[in-house]
Amino acid sequence: MKTADKILEEALILFSIHGYQGVSVEMIAKAVGIKASSLYKHYRNKQSIFEGIFTMMKDRYQGQEKLLNIPQGAEDVQHFYQQLQPDQLEKISEDLFLYFIKDEKEARFRHLLIIEQFQNPHIGEILHQRYYEEPLLFQKELFQSMMDVGVFKEGDAKIAALQFFSPIMMLLNCCEQGGISVEEALAELRKHVQKFRQLYSKE
Known part of the structure; x- marks a missing residue:
């Protein structure tokens, strides 16, 4: 799995447990197993990570519709x-x-x-x-x-x-x-x- 995708998946888990405000970039980086400085190579800030999650979930739903031939x-x-x-x-x-x-x-x-x-x-x-x-x-x-x-x-x-x-x-x-x-x-x-x-x- 690409690091950028791993960041989104780990962030989604943390956000769903602690809420958006309760999660820091450092927490996400630690869950991924990278440094916060490395995370910023993929996303500008926490908001851009959330926007990435939204895009990911929208794509996943459209993929599900295709599987159902809708x-x-x-x-x-x-x-x-x-x-x-x-x-x-x-x-x-x-x-x-x-x-x-x-x-x-x-x-x-x-x-x-x-x-x-x-x-x-x-x-x-x-x-x-x-x-x-x-x-x-x-x-x-x-x-x-x-x-x-x-x-x-x-x-x-x-x-x-x-x-x-x-x-x-x-x-x-x-x-x-x-x-x-x-x-x-x-x-x-x-x-x-x-x-x-x-x-x-x-x-």
């Missing part, structure tokens, strides 16, 4: 969804849910953003953007396209996005807090996706 272009997404079978939608939803729950780096990153959101407005913005704004915008555009071509019943695409996404986030939070098991969460997730399709699909 297209990114609007036209590709529309064609993909039109051909999607009910069990495929459930499978994709389950796989992404499990990624957020079981991927150690993803869990650490989300925990870091949650605990730091009230201390650092910038971190709060990242949390809002990554776990609320971007997913809702994507789903709103997706559902609107489905309504436009007649795959979904006509309605408010933003509300549809909220109806689809909000229960998933609630299940994720409950599962992380130990309120329900992963198996229970997945069972509820399947029911939710099935009900959502029944509500909006013209099938």
Whole structure:
């Protein structure tokens, strides 16, 4: 592993445990096994390390989407969804849910953003953007396209996005807090996706 990547991974662990303010560059360097002066050859300061972590996590999530063969272009997404079978939608939803729950780096990153959101407005913005704004915008555009071509019943695409996404986030939070098991969460997730399709699909 390259030193620059090792710095990001060790910093993510430390940040998720001690918080952003509770970690120094010296602590990160020690965890990596290098001197602080050597760390500065890769990153200007602690903020640039955090920005590197954000980029790393964004790339990892996009990689997960590729593994699931989820297209990114609007036209590709529309064609993909039109051909999607009910069990495929459930499978994709389950796989992404499990990624957020079981991927150690993803869990650490989300925990870091949650605990730091009230201390650092910038971190709060990242949390809002990554776990609320971007997913809702994507789903709103997706559902609107489905309504436009007649795959979904006509309605408010933003509300549809909220109806689809909000229960998933609630299940994720409950599962992380130990309120329900992963198996229970997945069972509820399947029911939710099935009900959502029944509500909006013209099938």
